[in-house]
Amino acid sequence: MKPALQISDLDAAYGSVQVLRKAYLTVPAGKVTSLLGANGAGKTTMLRAISNVLVKASGRIELEGESILGMPTDRIVKRGVAHVPDGRGTLAHMTVRENLRLGAYARRDREIDADMERMLGYFPRLKERFHQQAGTLSGGEQQMLAISRALMLRPRLLILDEPSFGLAPKVVREIFDILGAITTESSISVLLVEQNASLALALSDRACLLEMGEVVIEGPAQELRDDDRVRRAYLGT
Amino acid sequence: MNTLVRAMHARALQTGRRGASLIRPAAWLIALAAAAVPFFLGDYQAFQCAQLLILAIALLGLNVLTGYTGQISLGHGAFFALGAYFSVVLMGHAAVPYWLAIPLAALLCFGCGLLFGWPALRLEGPYLALITFALAVAVPTLLKHDALSFWTGGVQGISIDRDPPPAFWHLGLDHWLYLLCLAWAVLLFWAVNNLVRSRVGRALVAIRESGVAASAMGINRPLYAALAFGISALITGTAGALSALAAQFVSPDSFPPFLSISFLVGLVVGGVARPAGPVIGAVFLYAMPKVAEDVSKGAPWAIYGITLLLVVYLMPNGLSGIFDRFKR
Amino acid sequence: MEELLHQLSAGFSSGCIYACLALSLVLIYQATGHVNFAQGEMATFATYVASVLLGLGLPYWVAFAGAVAVAFAGGMLVQVVLVRPVQKAPVLSAVAVYIGLLVIFNSVAGWIWGFMSRDFPSPFASWNGIGGSYISGHSLGVLAVTLCVMTAVALFFRLTTVGLAMRAAAVNPLSSSLLGIPVARTLALGWGMAAAVGAVSGILAAPILYLDPNMMGGLLLYGFAGALLGGISNPWGAALGGVLVGLIENLAGAYLVGTELKLLLALALIVGVLLFKPHGLFGLRTVSRV
Numbered sequence: 079m080k081p082a083l084q085i086s087d088l089d090a091a092y093g094s095v096q097v098l099r100k101a102y103l104t105v106p107a108g109k110v111t112s113l114l115g116a117n118g119a120g121k122t123t124m125l126r127a128i129s130n131v132l133v134k135a136s137g138r139i140e141l142e143g144e145s146i147l148g149m150p151t152d153r154i155v156k157r158g159v160a161h162v163p164d165g166r167g168t169l170a171h172m173t174v175r176e177n178l179r180l181g182a183y184a185r186r187d188r189e190i191d192a193d194m195e196r197m198l199g200y201f202p203r204l205k206e207r208f209h210q211q212a213g214t215l216s217g218g219e220q221q222m223l224a225i226s227r228a229l230m231l232r233p234r235l236l237i238l239d240e241p242s243f244g245l246a247p248k249v250v251r252e253i254f255d256i257l258g259a260i261t262t263e264s265s266i267s268v269l270l271v272e273q274n275a276s277l278a279l280a281l282s283d284r285a286c287l288l289e290m291g292e293v294v295i296e297g298p299a300q301e302l303r304d305d306d307r308v309r310r311a312y313l314g315t
Numbered sequence: 316m317n318t319l320v321r322a323m324h325a326r327a328l329q330t331g332r333r334g335a336s337l338i339r340p341a342a343w344l345i346a347l348a349a350a351a352v353p354f355f356l357g358d359y360q361a362f363q364c365a366q367l368l369i370l371a372i373a374l375l376g377l378n379v380l381t382g383y384t385g386q387i388s389l390g391h392g393a394f395f396a397l398g399a400y401f402s403v404v405l406m407g408h409a410a411v412p413y414w415l416a417i418p419l420a421a422l423l424c425f426g427c428g429l430l431f432g433w434p435a436l437r438l439e440g441p442y443l444a445l446i447t448f449a450l451a452v453a454v455p456t457l458l459k460h461d462a463l464s465f466w467t468g469g470v471q472g473i474s475i476d477r478d479p480p481p482a483f484w485h486l487g488l489d490h491w492l493y494l495l496c497l498a499w500a501v502l503l504f505w506a507v508n509n510l511v512r513s514r515v516g517r518a519l520v521a522i523r524e525s526g527v528a529a530s531a532m533g534i535n536r537p538l539y540a541a542l543a544f545g546i547s548a549l550i551t552g553t554a555g556a557l558s559a560l561a562a563q564f565v566s567p568d569s570f571p572p573f574l575s576i577s578f579l580v581g582l583v584v585g586g587v588a589r590p591a592g593p594v595i596g597a598v599f600l601y602a603m604p605k606v607a608e609d610v611s612k613g614a615p616w617a618i619y620g621i622t623l624l625l626v627v628y629l630m631p632n633g634l635s636g637i638f639d640r641f642k643r
Numbered sequence: 644m645e646e647l648l649h650q651l652s653a654g655f656s657s658g659c660i661y662a663c664l665a666l667s668l669v670l671i672y673q674a675t676g677h678v679n680f681a682q683g684e685m686a687t688f689a690t691y692v693a694s695v696l697l698g699l700g701l702p703y704w705v706a707f708a709g710a711v712a713v714a715f716a717g718g719m720l721v722q723v724v725l726v727r728p729v730q731k732a733p734v735l736s737a738v739a740v741y742i743g744l745l746v747i748f749n750s751v752a753g754w755i756w757g758f759m760s761r762d763f764p765s766p767f768a769s770w771n772g773i774g775g776s777y778i779s780g781h782s783l784g785v786l787a788v789t790l791c792v793m794t795a796v797a798l799f800f801r802l803t804t805v806g807l808a809m810r811a812a813a814v815n816p817l818s819s820s821l822l823g824i825p826v827a828r829t830l831a832l833g834w835g836m837a838a839a840v841g842a843v844s845g846i847l848a849a850p851i852l853y854l855d856p857n858m859m860g861g862l863l864l865y866g867f868a869g870a871l872l873g874g875i876s877n878p879w880g881a882a883l884g885g886v887l888v889g890l891i892e893n894l895a896g897a898y899l900v901g902t903e904l905k906l907l908l909a910l911a912l913i914v915g916v917l918l919f920k921p922h923g924l925f926g927l928r929t930v931s932r933v
Contacts, residue, residue: 129821131817131820131821132817150825151820151821151823152820152823152824152825155821155822155823156823161821162821163817163818163821167815167817167818167821168818169811169814169815169818169819170814170815171810171814171876172807172810172811176807179804179807180804180807180808180811180819180822180824181822183804183808183822183823183824184822184823227822231822231823381735385733385734385735387734387735387738434918437918437921438917438918438921439921440678440734441672441677441678441867441871441875442871442875442917442921444678444680444738445864445867445868445871446914446917448864449864449868449910449913449914452864452906452907452910453907453910456904456906456907457907460904576742576746579738579739579742580739580742580743580746583735583736583739587735614750616746616749616750617746617747617750617751617754619743619746620742620743620744620745620746620747620750621743621747623739623740623742623743623746624725624739624740624743624744624747626739627729627732627736627739627740627743628728628729631732631736
């Protein structure tokens, strides 16, 4: 089975400043893959390169075998890539309902309302706040909204950029439990960027470690869990 | 700090000032020479140079508010008008000598600016633009009104006589006016330059860059924003007072709402938040209509518009951005 | 009493025109997050196009549709060519562009068609008004058209997906593009719509104000004031604001301060409102994070 995402030889730059160098990554279909690294290592840049926003990239990026490098973002989304950016990207001035509706913007089928009900089932707190402005939700609730909005697309690939950022551990656990349930139920592939390495590795099948824009290790999650460098620098053991 | 911010930082460091060794003194020499030349020219040319300086001072005031504090004002013509009227009223009704009337009018404008700015700057973006434009419309209308005509001369306006220059001055009335304008210009440009580098200046720039963050950093945004308005009004008001002196006449029709728009046009074309911006903008505003009016009646404004667009797309730092290349 | 009714109806009538202009300002704001100061001049230009089409002998509503279509296309073109480059630039650059456009449209209109005012017909002249001279046929027509336009726009933004997408793209283009919204095309569409609505307001205003390049100049301030009074993020509110401004202006002029100061009084009232309700009477308070 083709991998959900195959990246190789990826160079990415903001203007004249090179951020990623010959990066590579494989996201196997139906599995969770983590992208790890310290602040500034280039994780968000890699995600932006996949969705073709803000950054100039060259190399190979293939979604289920089809090249999406440099494709206009709206077409990448139509091919089933849902990207939750860092900072959640919720539309603060619009209601929860409107946010969710826009998650399905790229869809033309008739099951959108049914899916909205399903999301509210996963995240009951959103149901309570259904007609509230998204900007008034707490950080945790906004993250739930961002994730359910992304799932409204019925994506093949779900990209999450630092979902635990700024959230209390209890809230993070709650979100990740639901996320785990969702991903085991469906055949969705997940690419997860996290600074919280132990949390990410616990959830993942495969992982990649970035340092200063270059890939240091990439392979099955267990490999990284066992690796000394990773343990010392990122797992604190 | 995420990678994007780091990249921008690196860029900024690369293009930072490096050895402005010969450029600075050369620029100063040129400026000194340019300032001295009008003393050797005829009466009318000296008068024109005085008008140019007056425009530059007016734009300097706008620069403080719009350039450094980032608050867009479509109403600075109103402070120009107020400065002119205050000084004329002081001279006419209170027999204040002209050299004192100018700073007094400026102080009054400072007060007006504070008064207007403190509530106005609680509004943002389009709301602030509307209020400032409302000011630009309101002031001439009020000045025309009969109720105030004892002070303002109503629609007709007020004429004043220019006092002769002091005994030691041998070059004539227009050259004395030029000297006066030059002195005020030097003083105000120097003051603004110091303001920008001071703590107050940095607070203003912080407000421009991000109002919310500035408040979080402990900057009393309403206070500094109102202060910026006041200082800005003071400077533009000084220009107005000088213009009244130059024209020897004020009337409400001298200060239509479009004056405020032309100030903004001039400042953007000259270069926002740059020391030379007001000067270059003034040259543009003053010289262009003289050239363009031969073409057609509506031409000057069309050229203002086109130049404005060209500057925004091609030279976002205004015409004074040309000099950036020499700094590298 | 009769005088009062007269003033009310005149105020309501001009208020409807302000409402249309306010609506086009709101559309731009909803579509792009900016206020386009050139909206009035663009509307005037479109009205001249209508006048030209009428001069060619086309029936009124064909000329109307033609001018609105030209305005729609023109608005999109302006967005793509002139506004898009400054979309991400500092606000001052965008404001400078709008002022530049204002000035250019005004001068070009004057250059092509001269500065003399000309007549413009009303399709409602044959309508019977209400109560004789209280509300003219044209006023009723203006009201009808305004209601239609307002309803269409409000429904568009609340109920259609494209409308939702437009609201999203204006405020948060990055998040919107990650949702698959073609941000650039959506913004261009918003501008086209706004220009079309502006054209409608110009064509409705011309029979009363007579067509000349400066026709909308004064109106812009009223339309702007109306939009802000009602709340610039709210189409219905802005339209209501426009009507309120029309009423206040006429009543103030007739009973309080006379025609010279009525604009000032209207502005003063609006400023007063804004100081207590900075987002207008019906605007939404948005949470802004750093």
